Amino acid sequence: MIQDILLIAAASAFLLSLIYRFLVNQQEIRKIKEEMKFYREKIKKAQKSKNIEEANRYTNELLKINQKHFRLMMKPLFLSMAIFILLLQFFNSYYSDFVIKLPFSLPFFGNEMGWYVWFIVCIIPFNQLFRKLLGVE
Numbered sequence: 130m131i132q133d134i135l136l137i138a139a140a141s142a143f144l145l146s147l148i149y150r151f152l153v154n155q156q157e158i159r160k161i162k163e164e165m166k167f168y169r170e171k172i173k174k175a176q177k178s179k180n181i182e183e184a185n186r187y188t189n190e191l192l193k194i195n196q197k198h199f200r201l202m203m204k205p206l207f208l209s210m211a212i213f214i215l216l217l218q219f220f221n222s223y224y225s226d227f228v229i230k231l232p233f234s235l236p237f238f239g240n241e242m243g244w245y246v247w248f249i250v251c252i253i254p255f256n257q258l259f260r261k262l263l264g265v266e
Contacts, residue, residue: 130227134220134244135251141216142255145209150263152205158266161198165191220244 168191175184224244231240238246259265 130224131229131247134224134227134247137216137220138248138251139255141212142252143259144212145256146259146263146265148208148212149205149260149265152208153201153266155264155266157201158198161194161201162266164194165198168194216248217245220248 168187171187172184172191175181175187227244227247229242229247231238231242234240235242242250
């Protein structure tokens with residue numbers, strides 16, 4: 130059972146990474162991230178020199194760029210949420226009695242972990258790995 134959830138988490142992370150890879154223009158995201166970094170540095174410099182007006186202007190530009198970034202990420206986010214909800218229903222029906230006994234106690238969880246926590250623990254590193262391998266920003 131542990132391996133089943135691990136494999137499904139890996140496959141899910143790969144699918145989600147593919148969704149982001151093909152539904153989001155990666156070059157556009159890189160460009161936006163560079164612009165955000167540029168404006169953050171400008172804001173820091175303006176704040177250090179106590180030029181509040183200039184810092185506010187750069188902050189407004191950063192907010193505009195953040196909105197553009199948010200809009201680009203919405204479509205894959207909704208698709209990912211739909212897939213995640215379907216996976217949760219699948220897991221709940223097949224693995225509702227699944228419990229891992231840990232050899233130590235975790236804060237807030239104790240020494241037992243259900244399928245949901247195990248899935249989250251598994252999908253996060255796989256997601257990071259596949260995003261790096263696929264060049265997803």
